[in-house]
Amino acid sequence: MAIPGNFLSAAAESMDPTYSGWRVRLNCTLLSGTGGRNGPKCLTVRSVSAGETQAETVSGYPILAGQTYQVFADTASATEVERIGLEWLAFNGTPVAPVLWSLPTAAASASWHRVGVAGVAPAGANRVRIVLSSTASAGAVSHLWENVYLGTPFRTVGNLFSFNTETPEIDASAWTAGANTTCARQAPIGIWAVDWYWAGAHVLALTATGAGTASVTTVESPAVTPGTEYLAYLYLSPPTTGSSAWVELRFYDGAAVQLSATRSTLAPASTGYQRQRVSAVAPAGAVTCRLAAGIDSATAGQVMRIEQAVVKAMPALQAGSVVPYADASFEQGIAGWAKTAGVATIARSTPWGSVALDGAYALTVTSSMATASTIRSARFPLPAGAGGLGFRMQFAESVAAGGWTVTRGIRWYDAANVDLGLTATSGGAAPAPGWWLLSTDQTAPAGATQAAVELTLTATATSSVINLDNVALWQALPLLTTVVQEASASVTVTLRELTVGDVISVYRVTPDGARTLVRGPSGLLDGTVAVTSDLMIIEDAEAPLLVPVYYRVETVSSGGAVTTRISGTVTVPHADINLVWLRDPGSPQRNMRVMVKAPPNWQRPVERGVYRVAGRRNSVVHSDVLGGLEGDLVIWTRDDDERKALHSLLDPGHVLLWQAAPGMGVDDMYVSVGQPTESRVGGPATEQWREWTLPLTEQDTPATVGISGSSGRTWQDILTEFATWDALQSVYDTWEDVFLDRRRE
Structure with a gap:
């Protein structure tokens, strides 16, 4: 399974079908190994002689100086510890700084385990290369690698903490030790699921310097809102199963005076990593919060490790529930x-x-x-x-x-x-x-x-x-409601009390009984999409104009049980028959109405061969099926805002939905727009009207196009990641790119 957002190709990530994205750097040969966990293959780095061995990516990957990047990989060796590094390069491939290495793992392990590191690209760097390293005791010693990621840091959606507080992949500076405590980074053997990307390389270790309580607290104190419920959690790895290990959510006023502290104590089942949660409502006067973790009644030298610190607004177990x-x-x-x-x-x-x-x-x-x-x-x-x-x-x-x-x-x-x-x-x-x-x-x-x-x-x-x-x-609200949004000519479909894990189909049904699948974030909701929340809100921006429709929802449980819901009938209004809608199914924020000057005169292209036989009147014709409709739609934009909006709609080159009022002789149609022509309509130079000729070619419904959204990304996530709004200018081209996290290449 490809790692989301990976700069590496699928082959360089998984070593399948081969390791062509990697090459020898020092004292080794490379072979294709078996037994991988991200596909069947892995990379075998075999030492030539005793000493350090290194392999590296063939390519240097484009980056931006000043931005944070993360690398991790899964690795295995029964005899060697390992480390992974980032080599920062100038445009010509020359290193601009020493390799940024992870800590060597604390021990060797034949089980697949995670190594990784993160850091800020230094000035002058515009490319980066990954380096894999281990030290062999002799020649012909093998070390296995795969599941390699390079990219922007993986962060928990909605986390109020920055990346370095969430996980100490950069350093331990985001935490401060309490009395009787020291804290530092470690790289123990961390065995995590192959598709768990938020933890597992470096962890924070707090060590008791004497008998008593040992604790650490976040340096960072993100803003909170009084009266809002917050959820916090940490992975805790206590020194013994008898340890009194805890996590505490603390709220502070504007003068940094602590107003409250809510503690949640782990009942450890082992000394491995166990996620402990704590929740609380921010009290009146609360301005910021911090997270603390510790062990009570520790003995000198005892170590507790922590990983993935998260504080976020509490997501409801059930939409609308009043139970904290x-x-x-x-x-x-x-x-x-x-x-x-x-x-x-x-x-x-x-x-x-x-x-x-x-x-x-x-x-x-x-x-x-x-x-x-x-x-x-x-x-x-x-x-x-x-x-x-x-x-x-x-x-x-x-x-x-x-x-x-x-x-x-x-x-x-x-x-x-x-x-x-x-x-x-x-x-x-x-x-x-x-x-x-x-x-x-x-x-x-x-x-x-x-x-x-x-x-x-x-x-x-x-x-x-x-x-x-x-x-x-x-x-108790209706399980299915539909509300027409007149301004956007769309229908908001709200589904409540869904069962997480079911798969869902949503149909729009017209008076003739025809069913059309409705679009969701990952494409058409066709019975292959899993329910991830008990509440689902669908913005149907492809509903027909002036046609009564209702919605049919079918969910199927893991056991095969089918549940059906039927909505009431709604109609999307359309007041002016001279206007049509042009819609981007994947980016409905671009949708707009335009005025029609002239509808297309349609043609249907066809591929055929005509053979004229000597001495015969009629030709022999071999013809393919007729193609879809093609023609030029002529429209007007009436001011600069409409003109700019149309450019924004056309810029990505997506398949569009063209909708006209019923009775105009045109069915709703998905079209591809060819080279448009923008002309002035005459009058003074200040005239804002423009005449556009849009060459249209009929297309099939884009089934796999999902509605663009943030996937849970919020403005708080952006503010947590970037120190100022100005810092966004070197990373994103538009505010839409910011919201959708589409960074410059």
Whole structure:
């Protein structure tokens, strides 16, 4: 599988079918090896004699001085440690600085493991070469390499921290040691999945200098918004399974005074890397935040390693849910949950990763007796005007021992915390085995401003255990809504409560029953696209004008179960029949209306051979099928803004959708535009009208063109990566390129 954004070719990355992108640099021969993890092949670097061996890329790859670049690779050797480096080159191939080397790995390993480094290209550098290095004890010693990446740094989307805080591939300067602690980079053997690109080379190691607490804190303190919920996480590798290792999210005011700290303690299942999460709402007055990590009751010399530090605005487990993450996923404890009746005990599951649907923990309910117990969450504020509205409560359960019946309910409260009563289902058996989603729909009583989730769990056998996770409570909205956007002549299709992992098809259906697939970010939503969120918003900018349509949505689960949703009918308006739409299916932000002067006079080209036979009146003709329509569309732009917009639409040379009002004798048509002609229409030099002749050639629907978007990229991601807005000018040509992360070559 090709690594996204890799400067290297697929062959140079995976060594398949051969290692043609690599050459000898020092004391080695190169061979094609087997047993790769990114394809069947790998690169074997075999020493000629004892001493350092080096291989390098044949090419130097274009870069920009002052920008940060990352390299990593997977490697294996039972006898040698290794390192990887970046050699910065001038335009003529001359090195402009010493090779930027990673730290040598801490030990040799015959298992595939990750090495890497990152750095800022120095002044004068406009190309870079990758260098692979190891030191052999004798001749004919082999070292294996593959899955090599070179490019801009991999960062977690939405992370408020910069790259060097997220992962110490450059240095350890983004962290500061607390009392009783030193911190530095290390390169231990990191065995990560072949397609996990966000961690695994250098890690940050904090070492206790004496007995007691050892901790580190980020130097960087990104801005936060009071009242917003944030999620933070780190990979922690504790020194022992008995270690009290933790991560802490801290909020500060404008004077850098700490306002709050929320800690989440790891229940380690091993001394390997385990992601520990913590969440909290930024308190009133909060301006910035920091992340801290540490171990309590450490002994002198103990080392804890950390990797991939992330803080970001909390993504909802369920769109619209009022349940905070701490109460929904139990990553840092039982949060606001309590037992209100019965003998059961409640606790966060342990150890890390033993049972969970989201994250690494669940709420474990244990009953020593076959009897009923009631557990209740904290109170959560509801949207304004909640009284009389329908709400849906949902949670996941997994029976671990014995048996259970479950009564699902919501307890309502007013603004003065007065209990307005419980609305609940009747009891039902908890299904098993595995994880199951249970839900209930209830109506909020008049005056309700808060709600709590309340579950009555009845054990049907002694020593029964049930795990709960992914608790959500949200206003129950329609599963499928459609809204016409008149300004853009499009339809917004909103899908709610989808199942992540299902595959989805979305059709637009016209009155004659014809179904047309609707476009999504990766192309037509044709049943091959997986659902990645419970909420999906589709902007259908290819809906026909003045034609009633409805939408049919089909989802298929991993088990083959098909679910169908049907929308109401909507019609895209179109007021002026003299105007037509020209649309770029992949970049709807370029779409525009133009005025038609003259429609095309169509031709249909055909390839044929005409053979005139001597002595015969009629020729013998061999003809191919007639081609699609071809003709010249003549349009006007009426001001400079329209003229510039049309240039922007035509510049990429994409297939366009031409739409005219029904009744004009032209069906909606995908077209390729040939060499356009832009002419003045007469009058003074200041006249802004222009006449355009657009040569059109009919095309098939571009099935694989996805709607351009940020894929989750936000302006905060850009501000985190670049110190100033001015710094963008040397990297991007337009603001659209900034948003879509299309960098100059």
